[in-house]
Amino acid sequence: MLHEIPVDRYGAVGRRMARAVEACVHCGFCLAACPTYRVLGEEMDSPRGRIFLMKEVLEGHLEPQEAAPFVDRCLGCFGCVTACPSGVAYGELLTPYREYASAKVSRSWPDRLLRWLTMETLPYPGRLRAALRLARLVRPAAPYLPARLRAMVSLVPDRLSRQRGTASTVAPAGARRARVAVLVGCVQRVLHPEIHEATVRVLARNGVEVVVPDDQGCCGALAMHVGEGARARQLARRNLSAFPDDVDAVITDAAGCGSAMKEYGFLFAGQPEEEQARKLAARVRDVSEFLDGLGIEAPPPLLAPARAVYQDACHLLHAQGVRDAPRRLLGTVGNLEVVEPAEAELCCGSAGTYSLEHPDVAAELGRRKARGLLAADPDVVVTGNVGCMVQIRAHLRAAGRPVPVLHTVQVLDLAYRGQGFPRLA
Amino acid sequence: MTEAVDRARVLQGLRALYPEGRILTRPAELAAYESDALTAFRARPLAVVLPETREEVVATVRWCHRHGVPFVARGSGTSLSGGSLPVPEGIVIALNRLNRILRLDPEERIAVVEPGVVNLDVSRAAAPFGLYYAPDPSSQPVCTIGGNVAFNSGGAHCLKYGMTSNHVLALEVVLADGEVVRFGGESLEGVGPDLVGLFVGSEGLFGIALEVTLRLVPKPEAYRTVLAAYRSLEAAGDAVAQVVASGLLPGAVEIMDRLSIEAAEAAVHAGYPEDAAALLLVELEGEEPEVEAELVELLEVVRASGAYEVRLARDEADRQRIWKGRKGAFSAVGRLSPDYLVQDGVVPRTRLGIALAEIERLSRKYGLRVANVFHAGDGNLHPLILYDGRQPGQLQRAEELAGEILRLCIRLGGSITGEHGVGMEKRQYLAEMFSEQDLEVMRRLRRAMDPGEIANRGKMFPVPQQLEAAAAS
Ligand SMILES: Cc1cc2nc3c(=O)[nH]c(=O)nc-3n(C[C@H](O)[C@H](O)[C@H](O)COP(=O)(O)OP(=O)(O)OC[C@H]3O[C@@H](n4cnc5c(N)ncnc54)[C@H](O)[C@@H]3O)c2cc1C
Numbered sequence A: 001m002l003h004e005i006p007v008d009r010y011g012a013v014g015r016r017m018a019r020a021v022e023a024c025v026h027c028g029f030c031l032a033a034c035p036t037y038r039v040l041g042e043e044m045d046s047p048r049g050r051i052f053l054m055k056e057v058l059e060g061h062l063e064p065q066e067a068a069p070f071v072d073r074c075l076g077c078f079g080c081v082t083a084c085p086s087g088v089a090y091g092e093l094l095t096p097y098r099e100y101a102s103a104k105v106s107r108s109w110p111d112r113l114l115r116w117l118t119m120e121t122l123p124y125p126g127r128l129r130a131a132l133r134l135a136r137l138v139r140p141a142a143p144y145l146p147a148r149l150r151a152m153v154s155l156v157p158d159r160l161s162r163q164r165g166t167a168s169t170v171a172p173a174g175a176r177r178a179r180v181a182v183l184v185g186c187v188q189r190v191l192h193p194e195i196h197e198a199t200v201r202v203l204a205r206n207g208v209e210v211v212v213p214d215d216q217g218c219c220g221a222l223a224m225h226v227g228e229g230a231r232a233r234q235l236a237r238r239n240l241s242a243f244p245d246d247v248d249a250v251i252t253d254a255a256g257c258g259s260a261m262k263e264y265g266f267l268f269a270g271q272p273e274e275e276q277a278r279k280l281a282a283r284v285r286d287v288s289e290f291l292d293g294l295g296i297e298a299p300p301p302l303l304a305p306a307r308a309v310y311q312d313a314c315h316l317l318h319a320q321g322v323r324d325a326p327r328r329l330l331g332t333v334g335n336l337e338v339v340e341p342a343e344a345e346l347c348c349g350s351a352g353t354y355s356l357e358h359p360d361v362a363a364e365l366g367r368r369k370a371r372g373l374l375a376a377d378p379d380v381v382v383t384g385n386v387g388c389m390v391q392i393r394a395h396l397r398a399a400g401r402p403v404p405v406l407h408t409v410q411v412l413d414l415a416y417r418g419q420g421f422p423r424l425a
Numbered sequence B: 001m002t003e004a005v006d007r008a009r010v011l012q013g014l015r016a017l018y019p020e021g022r023i024l025t026r027p028a029e030l031a032a033y034e035s036d037a038l039t040a041f042r043a044r045p046l047a048v049v050l051p052e053t054r055e056e057v058v059a060t061v062r063w064c065h066r067h068g069v070p071f072v073a074r075g076s077g078t079s080l081s082g083g084s085l086p087v088p089e090g091i092v093i094a095l096n097r098l099n100r101i102l103r104l105d106p107e108e109r110i111a112v113v114e115p116g117v118v119n120l121d122v123s124r125a126a127a128p129f130g131l132y133y134a135p136d137p138s139s140q141p142v143c144t145i146g147g148n149v150a151f152n153s154g155g156a157h158c159l160k161y162g163m164t165s166n167h168v169l170a171l172e173v174v175l176a177d178g179e180v181v182r183f184g185g186e187s188l189e190g191v192g193p194d195l196v197g198l199f200v201g202s203e204g205l206f207g208i209a210l211e212v213t214l215r216l217v218p219k220p221e222a223y224r225t226v227l228a229a230y231r232s233l234e235a236a237g238d239a240v241a242q243v244v245a246s247g248l249l250p251g252a253v254e255i256m257d258r259l260s261i262e263a264a265e266a267a268v269h270a271g272y273p274e275d276a277a278a279l280l281l282v283e284l285e286g287e288e289p290e291v292e293a294e295l296v297e298l299l300e301v302v303r304a305s306g307a308y309e310v311r312l313a314r315d316e317a318d319r320q321r322i323w324k325g326r327k328g329a330f331s332a333v334g335r336l337s338p339d340y341l342v343q344d345g346v347v348p349r350t351r352l353g354i355a356l357a358e359i360e361r362l363s364r365k366y367g368l369r370v371a372n373v374f375h376a377g378d379g380n381l382h383p384l385i386l387y388d389g390r391q392p393g394q395l396q397r398a399e400e401l402a403g404e405i406l407r408l409c410i411r412l413g414g415s416i417t418g419e420h421g422v423g424m425e426k427r428q429y430l431a432e433m434f435s436e437q438d439l440e441v442m443r444r445l446r447r448a449m450d451p452g453e454i455a456n457r458g459k460m461f462p463v464p465q466q467l468e469a470a471a472a473s
C-alpha cells in the first residue's frame, strides 16, 4: 500500500513500521483470521483496518486518540500474520506504534488505574503475591465491583502455591545431551509453578542439564504488548545479563514470554544493547520446539486411553511459527489420541492483560473457544501458554464441563511418571 | 450553515434507526472503510451503518431513497475494481453482521443465506453432508456471498461448474427505491424471465440482496492435481487449448508465471517446480476410476505440449498447499512490489498464447513488471501490473499499460472483465466494448429499479468525459 510516512521521524523503527504498511495490499485475506473482526464484524477492528489507521496516524492524517480504541482492542495474537500471503510483519508495526502512541493518547482514570495496577504488580513476583493476598480479601465484594476489576478478581486462584525455591542447576538423567537455561519469569512462577517444574523434569529426563539463572525476571512481554516500551526494556535488560552464553538454548515454556524474548533484538533496535539482545534472542526456544528438535524418549503409554485436544497458543503458533512440534511430542504418548479442535488458529481471548482490559471481547472469544474445544469431546485440553490455560479453564468451567487443562510438558511429565490426568476439577 | 451542522441534520433520521455503535461517523471509523482492495481509489462516506437484520437494511435503503442520499452495499471489501468504494457523502451499508446461514437442506441441496455470509463458510456448513458450494473465488475465505452475487464472481473451479450465476436459485432483494421483491425459486426451472440472472452481476446498482438461495453440489470422490512446468509463458498458454481440445473436462486449469510462482512459493512453500517460466495447474475430479483414466490421458497431452517437468499432488495436504499458494498469489505479489494493479480481461482460450506473448511485449515496452496468475481454462487473464507509486508517473504508466491490455482483450474477441467487475476502475472501457445503444438499454434497466440512481452511484457506467474520450478514439 502506498504511504507517506515520514520514516525518519520515528527513529530506528520507522523504516520497519513503514515496510509493514508497504507490504499490505489491502486484500482482506486476514479478516477471517482476526478474532476481534470475527466478534465485532467491523473494519476498524480488523488487521487490514488497523494497519490503515496506524498508517493514517503515522502520516499525520489522523489523531492517535481517534485510532486508539481500535488499536487497543487488538489482541496481538498475530493470527493475521499467519494468514497474510503478502508477508506483512504486523508485529513490527504494532509494537512500536503502541509505544509511540501511548504518550499521545489520554485515557480515562479507570483505564489508567487498571493499567497501573497490572503493570506495577504482574511483572514482579513479590508484589504479585502480596496483591493476590489482598485480592482474595476483596473477592466477597466482587459483584459490586466495576466489570473490569471483577474480571481481574475472578482470575485470582483459590489457593496460592507456597513460594518454592528453584534449584539453580538440575543434572541430566544419564549422559548429558545438552545444557540449557530456563526462564521462570513472573506470573507463572507465582500462579502455576508446577509448569516450570514439569519442564525441568522432562528436560532432565531427556538428558538435558538445566540451569535456572537466579537474577532473571519478567521477560517484559506484558509491558511490550501495551506499548510500555521503556518498562519492557528495563525488565528485559535484567535478563540480558542474567542468562549465560554457554548454553545450547534459553528455554521458555510460556509462549507469550518466548515470543517476546525472540523479539529482544527488535525491542532494543537502535540502542546500545541491540547486539547483546539479538544474541540472546537467537538462543531462545520454546520447550516443545527444543524437545522436538532434540528427540525425546517415548514415555510409557497411558494406563487408560484418553483423548486430548490440542489448542495452539497464539504466541506459539502465530508469533513463533511452532505448530508441529507440540503435536509430534504428544504423538509419542501411547494411548493418547490427539484431535484438532475447530478454529484452532483463533485466539481464546486471554492475550496477556487483554482479558482484563477488554473483558467483553475476551469473554466472547472464551465462550467460542470453550464451545469449539468441547465439540471435540476431550478428556484433556492441552496448550502451551499459562495465560491461555487460565482463560480456557475459566470458560470450560462456565460451560459446565471443567475438563482438565494442561501444558504440553505437563502431559509428557505425567506420562513419564506413569500417572493419569487429574480428575475433573 | 456549516458543513458539520448540515451533516448532522442529514444524519439525524438515520441515527434514529440504529443504536449507538452501529452507525459510524468518527474519522477513524470512516477511514477504515475508505477503500476496497483497490487502494488507488479512496472516498470518505458520510456514515457507515452496521445493520444486524434485514429490516434494518430495508429501512436504511428507504431512508436513503427518501432523502436522495446515495448508498453503497459492502461485503468484505475485497473488490478489485473499486466496486465497494464509498460514494463521497453517501452511506456505506456494511453487511458483515448479516452472516447467518438460515437454512441448509441436504435433501434439496440448497442453502439459504444472509448476504454477509462468507463464501467458504457455506461449504464448511455443507461439508458434513458431503456437499459444497462450487464457485470458489480465490478470496473465498473472506469474500461474502452478497459480493459474489453482485459481481457474478468466478473461481478456479468455475471452468467446470460455471460462475456464481449458475448457483443462485433465488434472491430476496430490496431495490433501490425501497421495494422488497423475490426473484427465482428453489428449483432450477424458473417461470418467466430470469430476474435472478439479471440481478447477479449487477454490481450493486439495482439494490441490495437480503437473502440468497444457493445450489449445493456433491463433493467429488477423488481429485488428481497436476503441476506442469514450461520454459515459456506462451507455451503454457498454448497447452490450455490442447488440454481442452483433448475432450477432457478438468475441474480447473490455471496458469502461474515466474513472478507469481516466486511470490506464492515465498508465502506457502508449496514446492512448485523451480525455474519454470510458467506453471500449468490442472485438476481432475470425479469418481476414482474415471479420474485415474483421465489422468493417463492428461499426462500424455501435457507432455506432448512441451512441459519439461510434471508433478502430481502427493496427498490431500499437498493439494491444499498447492491451492493455497495459487489462491494467495495476488496478495503474495505484495512481497515483490509496493503497489500493483490487478487486471481482469478475457480472451478466447485458443488465443491465450498470443495474448500472453503480447502482454510480455507490452511489459517490456512500458518498463513495468507484469505477473500473470489466472483462470486459464476460461481464458480469464489476470495480469498484475507492478509499479511503485512513489516514482512520479509510474501509476499513470501502469494505468496506460492496463488499458492497452484491456484493448488487446477486446481486439482478440474477448472482454474487459471476467469476474472482478467494472466498478470504478473500468468504467471508461465499457464504452469501448458496448455501443451507445447497448449502454442506453442498461441505463434504462437501472433507472427502472433505481430512478434516483442512488445505489452505488457513479460505478460501472462511464461518466460523460469518458464517453467523449471513447468516441474520439
Ligand atoms: C486476493 C484477491 C483474490 C480475488 N480472487 C477472485 C477470484 O478468483 N474470482 C473473482 O471473481 N473475484 C476475485 N476477487 C475479487 C473479489 O473477492 C470478489 O469480487 C468478491 O465477490 C467480492 O466480495 P466482497 O464480499 O468482498 O464484496 P465487496 O468488495 O464488499 O463488494 C463488491 C460489490 O458487491 C456489492 N455488494 C456487496 N454486497 C451486496 C449485496 N448484498 N447486494 C448487492 N450488492 C452487494 C458492492 O456494492 C460492490 O459493488 C479477488 C479479490 C482479492 C482481493
Ligand code: SF4
Binding pocket: A023, A024, A025, A026, A027, A028, A029, A030, A031, A047, A048, A051, A080, A083, A084, A085, A086, A087, A088, B331, B334
Ligand atoms: S492479508 Fe496481509 S496484505 Fe492482505 S490486508 Fe491483511 S495484512 Fe494486508
Ligand code: SF4
Binding pocket: A033, A034, A035, A036, A037, A046, A047, A050, A073, A074, A075, A076, A077, A078, A079, A080, A081, A090
Ligand atoms: S493481532 Fe490478532 S487481534 Fe490484532 S489484528 Fe492481528 S489477528 Fe486481529
